[in-house]
Amino acid sequence: MGEFMGELEQMVLLAVMRLGGGAYGWAVREELAAVAGRHISSGALYTTIDRLERKGCLSSRLADPDPDRGGRPRRYLSVTPAGVEGLQTSREAMKRLWSGVHGVESSR
Amino acid sequence: MSAGSPPRMLEGLAALGARGLASGETVVGDLAEGYRRQRKRSGPIPAGTWYAAEVASILLFGALAAIGRLFGGAPPSGAEPGDWREGPLRSGLRDVTWAVRSMTRSRWLGLGVLTILTLAIGANTAAVSLVAGTYRAVSWWEDGARVVSLWPDEEMSMGQLQTVRDEATAFDVVGGWVLGTSSLLDDQGEATSASVAMISPELFDELTVKPALGRGLVPEDGEVGAEPVAVLGKALWESRYGADPSVVGRVVDMDGVRRRVVGIQGAGGQAPGPGAEAWIPLVLDQGNPDFWPQRNLRLVGRLSPGASVADGREDFVRVMQVLAGRFSFFFPPDFGLDATATPANDELWAPMKAPLSLLLAGTLLLLAVAAVDLGNLFLGRTLERVPELRVRTALGASRRRLLGQFLVEGGLWTALGVLLGCGVGSVLARRLAALFPLGAQVTPGSFFAGGLPAFVLATAILVWLLMSGVPIASYLRATRGGVLPRRFEGGRAQATLVVTQAAFATVLLVGSGLFVRSVAKLREIPLGYDAGGVVALHVTPSRTAYPAGEAQLLFEEIEDRVRALPGVRAVGLASGLPLADPFPTSPVNRQESPEEVGAALRAYQQVVDPGYFDALRARVVRGRALLDTDRRGTDAVVVVNEAMARVLWPGQDPVGRQIAVDPHAWDSWHTVVGVIQDMRFRDVTLAVPPAFYLPLAQNPVRQVRMIVSGTGAPVAEAVPGAVAAIDERVPVSPSRDMEKVVADAYGVVGVLMAILSALGALSIVLGAVGLYGALASSVTRYRVELSTRLALGAHPRQLVARVLVVGLTLTLGGVAAGSTVAALGGNLLRALLFGVSPWDPTAFLASAAILGGTGAVAALVPALRAGMTEPADVLRNG
Numbered sequence: 001m002g003e004f005m006g007e008l009e010q011m012v013l014l015a016v017m018r019l020g021g022g023a024y025g026w027a028v029r030e031e032l033a034a035v036a037g038r039h040i041s042s043g044a045l046y047t048t049i050d051r052l053e054r055k056g057c058l059s060s061r062l063a064d065p066d067p068d069r070g071g072r073p074r075r076y077l078s079v080t081p082a083g084v085e086g087l088q089t090s091r092e093a094m095k096r097l098w099s100g101v102h103g104v105e106s107s108r
Numbered sequence: 109m110s111a112g113s114p115p116r117m118l119e120g121l122a123a124l125g126a127r128g129l130a131s132g133e134t135v136v137g138d139l140a141e142g143y144r145r146q147r148k149r150s151g152p153i154p155a156g157t158w159y160a161a162e163v164a165s166i167l168l169f170g171a172l173a174a175i176g177r178l179f180g181g182a183p184p185s186g187a188e189p190g191d192w193r194e195g196p197l198r199s200g201l202r203d204v205t206w207a208v209r210s211m212t213r214s215r216w217l218g219l220g221v222l223t224i225l226t227l228a229i230g231a232n233t234a235a236v237s238l239v240a241g242t243y244r245a246v247s248w249w250e251d252g253a254r255v256v257s258l259w260p261d262e263e264m265s266m267g268q269l270q271t272v273r274d275e276a277t278a279f280d281v282v283g284g285w286v287l288g289t290s291s292l293l294d295d296q297g298e299a300t301s302a303s304v305a306m307i308s309p310e311l312f313d314e315l316t317v318k319p320a321l322g323r324g325l326v327p328e329d330g331e332v333g334a335e336p337v338a339v340l341g342k343a344l345w346e347s348r349y350g351a352d353p354s355v356v357g358r359v360v361d362m363d364g365v366r367r368r369v370v371g372i373q374g375a376g377g378q379a380p381g382p383g384a385e386a387w388i389p390l391v392l393d394q395g396n397p398d399f400w401p402q403r404n405l406r407l408v409g410r411l412s413p414g415a416s417v418a419d420g421r422e423d424f425v426r427v428m429q430v431l432a433g434r435f436s437f438f439f440p441p442d443f444g445l446d447a448t449a450t451p452a453n454d455e456l457w458a459p460m461k462a463p464l465s466l467l468l469a470g471t472l473l474l475l476a477v478a479a480v481d482l483g484n485l486f487l488g489r490t491l492e493r494v495p496e497l498r499v500r501t502a503l504g505a506s507r508r509r510l511l512g513q514f515l516v517e518g519g520l521w522t523a524l525g526v527l528l529g530c531g532v533g534s535v536l537a538r539r540l541a542a543l544f545p546l547g548a549q550v551t552p553g554s555f556f557a558g559g560l561p562a563f564v565l566a567t568a569i570l571v572w573l574l575m576s577g578v579p580i581a582s583y584l585r586a587t588r589g590g591v592l593p594r595r596f597e598g599g600r601a602q603a604t605l606v607v608t609q610a611a612f613a614t615v616l617l618v619g620s621g622l623f624v625r626s627v628a629k630l631r632e633i634p635l636g637y638d639a640g641g642v643v644a645l646h647v648t649p650s651r652t653a654y655p656a657g658e659a660q661l662l663f664e665e666i667e668d669r670v671r672a673l674p675g676v677r678a679v680g681l682a683s684g685l686p687l688a689d690p691f692p693t694s695p696v697n698r699q700e701s702p703e704e705v706g707a708a709l710r711a712y713q714q715v716v717d718p719g720y721f722d723a724l725r726a727r728v729v730r731g732r733a734l735l736d737t738d739r740r741g742t743d744a745v746v747v748v749n750e751a752m753a754r755v756l757w758p759g760q761d762p763v764g765r766q767i768a769v770d771p772h773a774w775d776s777w778h779t780v781v782g783v784i785q786d787m788r789f790r791d792v793t794l795a796v797p798p799a800f801y802l803p804l805a806q807n808p809v810r811q812v813r814m815i816v817s818g819t820g821a822p823v824a825e826a827v828p829g830a831v832a833a834i835d836e837r838v839p840v841s842p843s844r845d846m847e848k849v850v851a852d853a854y855g856v857v858g859v860l861m862a863i864l865s866a867l868g869a870l871s872i873v874l875g876a877v878g879l880y881g882a883l884a885s886s887v888t889r890y891r892v893e894l895s896t897r898l899a900l901g902a903h904p905r906q907l908v909a910r911v912l913v914v915g916l917t918l919t920l921g922g923v924a925a926g927s928t929v930a931a932l933g934g935n936l937l938r939a940l941l942f943g944v945s946p947w948d949p950t951a952f953l954a955s956a957a958i959l960g961g962t963g964a965v966a967a968l969v970p971a972l973r974a975g976m977t978e979p980a981d982v983l984r985n986g
Contacts, residue, residue, distance in 0.1 A: 025131065025138040042139060042162045043125075043169030050130040050173070062134070070113070072137030 002085030003055065004093065011036060012048050013057060013087055016077045024063075024074040025049065049077065057083030114143045114159050122163045128170025135166065199509075203516035210517065217489070221482060224874060225525025226532055228471075228478035229567060231867070233533030234540055234552075235471040236563045239464045241537070241553025245378050246456035250316045251410070256417055257455045258282075258407040258424050259447040263690070267400035269308075269407060270392050271431055278415040278423035283308025284390060284405035287381035289811060291648040291839050292348065293361035299839040301648040302344055304362065305384040312339075312387075314410055315379045322356040322371030329370075329389040337389065338367040342375045344385040362388065363810070364651020380406070382549050400438065401771045404692055408452055421449035438695065438771075460548055462940055463856040467540075470616060470867045477612045477871045479571055481878040483578035484605040486518070488885035490579035497583075511580055518576030526568045530555070543859045545852035578605070602882040603918055609878045610922020610963070611929065613871035614955050618930040620868040621951030622937060622944055623861035629943030630854045636787035636796070637686070637724035641677075641817055642846035643824040644685050647831065648811040649838045660808045662838065667719065667814070669830045675819035680720030681804055681812040686789035687853035688844070689813070696800070698756055699766040699777055711752055711798040712789070713769065715807045721747075721784060723817040731763035731782030738781075738803040745803060746778040750786045752798035769800065778802070792853045793942060820845065857942055872958065875919075876966040883915055883970035895979035904975035911974045915967025916960065923956045 005013070015031040016023040029045055032038045052058040063074045079087075113119070119136060126135040139162055146155040211218045249255035258264075258272070269284045276282060285307035293299045309325035318324070320342065329337050338360065340349075349355045359366050367388065373379060379387060393399065411420050428444020450458075490497075497510065537552035544550035553560065582601055647666060649659050663681055671679045684691055691712040718734045720726075729750060738745050746767065753762040766777040786796035804812070816823055824843035831840050851858050887894070894907055934946030944951075 025135065026141050029142075041165035041169075042135065042142075043165030043167075046126075046129050046131050046135055046166070047169045047173055053130060066137065069137035069140050072133050072140070074137065075131060075134040 002082060002087070002089040003057075005057075005086050005090045008040070008044070008048050009052055009057070010087060010090055011038060012045070012052060013079050013083050016058065017079050021076065021078075023077045025077075028077070052083065055082075055086075056080060057086055112144045112147055114140055115156065118156075118160055118163050122166055125163065125166035125168075125170035128172075128174040129166070139163070139166075199512075200516065203513050204520060206513060207517040207520045211520070214489075217485065220877070221485060221521055222524060222528065224478045224481055224877075225521065225571070226528040227870065228475045229525055229529025229564075229571070230532030230536055231471040231870075232468075232475050232567060233530055233560065233564060234536035235464075235468045236560050237533065237537040237552045237555075238541060238550055239468055239553075240560060241541075241551040242460055242464060242549060243457060244553060245549045245551040246460065247316055247453045248378060248380055248456065249314050249408075249452045251314065252451055252453035254411045255314055255452045256409055256411060256420050256449045257452045258409055258420075258449055259428075259444070260406065260450065260455050262447070263403045263693075264405045264407050265400050265403045266390075266392050266396065266398070266405065267394075268403070268428075268431060269405055270394075270399075272407065272409070272424065272427050275427045275430055276409070276423050278412055278420045279409035280412045281310050281314065281410040282407065283311035283409075284407045285311065285380045286390075286404045286406065287384055289646055289648055289841070290363040290386075291650040291811075292386075293650045293652060293837070299648075299650055299653075299837045300348060301646060301839040301841050302348075302385045303383050304338075304386045304388060305379070305381050306388050306390045307380060309389045311408060312379075314408075317374050317379055319371040320374035321353060322369070324371055324373070325387060325389050330391050332391060332393045332395075334389070334391070336365050336367040337370045338362060339371045339373055339387045340369055341373050341379075341385045341387075345372045361650060361652055362386075363648075364653075364655075378549070380408075397772060400435075401694070402692060404690065409449075417449055417451060421447065424449055456549070460550065460856075463548075463860055464550070466619070466860060466937070466940065467863055470619065470864050473612050473616050474867045474871055474874075475567065475571075477609050477616075477874050477878075479574045480605050480609045480612070481874045481881075482521075482571070483574050484602055484609070484878045485881050486575055487578045487582055487602055487605070488881050490514075490582060491885060491889060510583070514580050514583070515572075515576045518572050521575060522568050522572040525571065526564060530564060540863065543862065544856060545859075548856060602885065606875075606879050606882050606918045607922040607925065609871075609875045610919050610959060611926035613868070613875040614923045614926025614959060615930045615933075616864065616868040616871045617955035617958060618927065618951050619937065620861065620864035621954050622941055622946060622948055623857060623864055625944040625948055625951060626857050626940075626942040627854065627861045630792065630857060632943075633788070633792060635792075635850065636785050637726045639724075639846035639850045641820045642724065643816050643820060643827075643843040644688070644846055644849070645814045645816070645824070645827055645843045646811065646841035647814055647838060648841070649835075651810065653835070653837055657808060659810055660805070662835070663717075663804070663812050665834055666831055666838075667717070669834060670814065670816060670827055671719075673818075673823060673826050673830060675823045675826075676816055678719055678723040678817045680723035680815045680817075681717040682720050682815060683715040683804075683809050683812065684789075685813045685815070685844070685849065686724075686787060687792065688849050691789060691799070694769045695771055696752075696756070696798075697768040697774055699768070709752075709755060709798065711769075711800055713800060713802065714789075715802045715804050715809050717804040720801075720815060723815045724787070725817070726787055727785045729783045729785050730761065731780070733782055733784065734801065734803045736805075739805040742806075744776065744778045744806055745781045747782045747784050747801040748780055749784050749796065749799045749801075751796050752800055753783050755798050767800070769802070788853075792850075792855075815846075857940065860940065872962050875922075875959065876962045879915055879919065879963055879966040880970065882918075883911060883967055884973070886914075887911065887970045887974045891977055894974055894977050898977060899979040907977075908971045908975040911971035912964065912967050915963050915971070919959055919963025919967075920956075923959050927952055927956065 011032055012028060015028045015035070018035070019027055019031055025042075025046060028049075029040065029042070032040060049058060053060060057080055058077050059080050060075050060077050063076055065071045065073045114122075119140070122136050122139055123133065126132055129135060139159065142162070143155055143159045146153075146158050151158075263286075264272075264284060266284075269282065272279075273282045285305050287303060287305045289301050290304040291299050292302050307325070309327050309330040312324040312326070315324070319339065322339075324339055325337070328334060340355065345351055345355060355369050356371060357369065359368050361367075373387070378384075390405075409420060409424075411417070415423075425444050425447050428439075428447055432439040432441055432443040500510065534552070534555070541550045541552050555561065578601065647663065649662055654662055667679050667681060670676060691714060693710045694713045696709040696711045716734065718736055718738070721728065721733045730753075731747075734745070734747055746769070748756075748762060748767075756762065756767070757765060762780045762783055765780045767780065768774050768777055770776055784801065787799075788796055789799065790797065814827070816827060824845075827843065828840045831838055897907065898904065930952070931947055937946045
C-alpha cells in the first residue's frame with residue numbers, strides 16, 4: 001500500500017501526470033489554475049514539490065540552461081512509481097469514504 | 109537578461125528565498141517566465157505587484173522550510189534507524205532536556221555545583237569590576253601622559269604655586285588643589301557639610317569628567333575680585349537638591365561665602381580630591397595672609413608639547429631652588445632637590461595596582477580551584493555513569509552524540525553559574541569596595557565598562573571547556589579502541605585534579621597567612637593613643653551664622669552638652685583627626701637660637717582643647733597637658749611631642765622653653781608646658797614626625813573634629829541631637845569610628861588579609877569537597893576489589909588506612925607543589941607585606957598543617973565506607 005497524500009500533494013502529482021514530459025514548476029501551476037481552478041502561491045507550490053521529492057513521489061531532472069530565463073534551466077518533474085502508488089491509495093481511501101454519502105451533489 | 113525582466117532587487121530577494129528550497133535557482137527562472145507572461149496578459153494585477161507577492165511567498169515558505177530543517181521532521185515511514193538525522197536544533201533541545209533532568213535528579217550535587225560556580229565566578233567578576241572601576245575613578249586627568257603630579261609627598265603654598273607658574277618653562281598649565289570640608293547653608297537655613305575641593309580653574313579642562321549641566325570652572329573664576337562660584341558634583345546635586353536643574357545659577361552659602369552654582373559635574377569619573385563633592389576656584393591673592401605660610405596645596409602641571417616627565421621634574425627642581433635662594437627664611441638650601449614628578453593618574457593608580465592585582469590573582473586561583481573541583485565532580489559522575497553509557501551506545505547513540513551531550517550539560521551549568529555569578533559579583537564588588545580605605549578610591553565599575561563582558565565570556569568558555577572537557581577526555585581515552593570498557597580508568601585523572609586543587613589552595617593559604625602576619629606586625633606598632641570606643645564627628649558651623657570668635661563659644665557649649673550624655677567618658681576638640689585629616693606644617697623658631705628661623709625646622713601643627721589628650725588616652729611624658737585655664741589673655745602655651753623634643757632639645761628638658769610658630773609674628777613666643785607621647789597622625793608605618801599642639805581657646809578655628817570617648821556607637825547616635833538642641837543650623841557630619849580610621853590607616857594590608865583569608869577558606873572547603881568526591885567515587889568504583897580483599901582476609905582497618913594514606917598523599921603532594929609556587933612568587937608580594945618576609949616559615953607550615961588536616965578529614969568518610977564494605981553483598985550483586 002502506498003503512502004496517504006495531502007490534498008495539495010495529490011493535485012500537484014496529478015498535474016504533473018497530466019503534463020507528461022513537459023511538467024515543470026510554472027507549467028504545473030498553470031495546469032492547476034486552468035483545470036482545477038486552484039491558484040496557489042509559488043512558495044506553497046515549490047515547498048510541496050520539494051516535499052514530494054523527499055518522500056520519493058516525484059523525481060526531477062535539469063534541462064539545459066535557457067537564455068530566456070537568464071540562463072536558468074527548467075526542472076522537469078515526473079511522478080515515480082511510489083507516487084503513483086500513493087495516488088492510488090489516497091484515491092481508494094476517498095472512494096471508500098464517499099460511498100454511502102448522499103446529499104452532496106456536484107455544483108457544476 | 110532580455111527586456112521584460114523582473115526588477116533586479118526583487119529577483120535578488122527571490123534568489124535569497126529560493127535558497128531555502130531544494131528547487132533553488134530554477135524557481136527564480138520559473139518566476140521570471142511567469143513575470144513575462146503576466147506582462148502580456150491584461151489582468152487586474154500589474155506584473156510587478158504580482159511578482160512582488162510571489163517573491164514574498166517564496167521568502168516566507170523558504171524561511172519556514174529552513175527552520176523546519178533545523179528541527180528535522182519526522183522520518184519517512186519505513187525508514188531504518190540511522191537512515192535519518194534529527195535537525196541540530198531538535199537534537200540540541202533534546203540534549204538540554206536530558207541535562208536538566210539529569211541535574212534535577214541529583215539535587216544536592218546540582219546545588220553544590222551551582223554554589224561553587226556562582227561563588228567562584230562572582231568573586232572573579234567582582235575583582236575585575238573593582239579593577240576597572242578603580243582605574244576609571246583614579247584617572248582624574250584626561251591626558252594621563254602629559255599631566256604630572258609635582259612633588260606629591262609635599263604640600264605647597266599659594267606663593268610656591270605662583271612662583272612655579274611664573275618661572276617654570278616645561279609646563280603650559282600649572283595648578284593646585286586642596287580638599288576640605290565646608291558647610292552648605294540653604295535659604296531655609298538648613299545646613300549640611302560637604303567635602304569641597306578648592307582647585308585652580310585652569311585644571312578643570314584637564315579633567316576626565318566633564319560638566320553635565322552648565323559649565324566647569326574657567327580661568328576667569330580664579331581672578332582676584334571675581335564673583336565666587338562653585339561647581340557641584342552629581343551625587344551632592346541629587347542628594348541635596350533633588351537633581352533640580354534650576355540649581356544652576358542659584359546662589360548657595362558655602363562657609364559664609366555666597367557662591368553662584370555655575371555647573372554640575374557629570375558622573376562616570378572623579379575630579380580631585382578623593383571623595384570631593386563640590387569644587388570652588390583657587391584664587392591666588394597675594395594679599396591673603398596665608399599666601400606663603402599655609403602649605404596645603406597639591407600641585408599638578410601639564411607638560412608643554414615635547415617636554416618629557418624628566419624634563420618637567422628638572423624644571424620644577426630648578427624653580428624650587430630659585431625659591432630657596434630667594435626665601436632662605438622659609439626654605440632650606442637643599443629645598444626641592446628630592447622633588448619628584450609622576451604622571452598624575454599613575455600616582456593615584458600605582459598604590460592600588462599591586463593590591464588589586466593580588467585580589468584578582470586570588471579570585472582567579474579560587475576559580476581555578478573551583479573549576480578543578482567541578483571537573484573532578486563531573487569526571488566522577490561520568491565514571492559512575494558507565495553502565496548508562498554502555499546501554500546508550502548499544503542502542504545506537506553515536507560517540508559524537510554522547511560527546512555533544514557532555515558539552516550541552518557542561519554549557520548549561522556554566523550558563524546558570526555565569527548568570528548567578530554576575531549577580532553575586534555586582535553585590536560583592538560593592539561590599540568589597542567598602543572594605544578598602546576611602547582614600548584608595550576603590551570603586552566598582554559598571555558591567556559594560558573595562559572589558560568585564562569580555563572577561564565574563566572568557567571565563568565562561570574556560571569553565572565550560574573544563575567541565576565538559578574533563579569527562580570528554582576521559583571518555584575518549586577509555587573508548588580509544590572503539591569498545592566501551594566495563595569501567596573507566598579515570599582514577600589517575602581524578603588524582604591529578606585533586607593534587608592541582610590542593611596546590612592552588614596552598615598558594616592562597618600561604619598568601620593569606622603572610623598578610624595575617626603583616627597585620628599582626630602593624631598592630632604591634634604603638635599608636636600613642638587608644639582608639640577603642642572613640643568616635644569622631646566633624647562640626648562645621650557656617651561663617652555666616654557664626655562669625656569669627658563666636659564659633660569658639662558654640663564649640664564649648666557643644667562639648668559641655670555632649671560630655672553630659674550617658675555613656676560618654678571624655679570629649680575633646682581638635683582641628684584635625686589623626687590618621688584621617690592632613691595636618692598643616694609650620695616653621696618653628698627656638699628662642700635660644702632665633703637666627704635659625706624657618707629653614708631650621710618645620711613641624712606639624714594641631715590646635716586642640718584640654719579634653720583631646722584625655723579622650724584619646726594619650727600619655728603626658730613630661731610636664732602637663734593643656735588646661736582650661738590656658739585661655740585667651742593668659743600666657744601663650746604649647747605642648748610638643750617627643751619627636752619634636754628630641755629634635756629641638758636633645759637630652760634636655762623642653763618644659764619652660766619657648767618657641768615661635770607663627771611666621772606672621774616671629775616675636776610671639778609660646779612656652780612649652782608639657783611633652784606628650786608620640787601620637788601617630790600621618791603614615792602609621794613611618795616614624796612620628798615633630799608636632800606641636802596649641803590650645804584651642806588661644807587659637808580659634810572655624811571647624812572642629814569632636815572626639816568622643818565612651819561606648820562608641822550609642823554615643824555617636826546621640827551627639828547630632830545634642831548639637832541640634834543648641835542650634836539646628838550647625839551641620840554635624842556622620843560619625844567615624846576611630847578604630848575603623850586606624851584600620852583604614854593600615855592601608856590595604858588589612859583588607860587584603862581579610863579577602864585572601866576568605867578566599868583561602870573557600871578554597872579549603874572546595875579542596876575538601878574535591879578530595880572527598882574523588883575518594884568516594886573511587887571507593888564506589890573499586891568496591892568489588894575491596895570486597896574481594898576483605899573476603900580473602902584483609903582487616904577493615906587496613907582498607908581504612910589505605911584510603912586515608914591515598915588521600916593524604918594526594919593532599920600533601922599538592923601542598924608541596926603549591927608551596928613551591930608560592931615560594932617562587934614571593935618577591936611579587938614583598939612590597940605589600942609589612943614586617944614579614946614573603947618566605948615566612950610560619951605561613952608555609954600553617955598552610956601545610958591546615959590543608960593536611962582538611963585532607964585527612966575529607967578522606968575519613970570514604971575510608972570508613974571502604975572499611976565497612978559488606979563483601980558478600982557486593983560480590984553477589986556486583
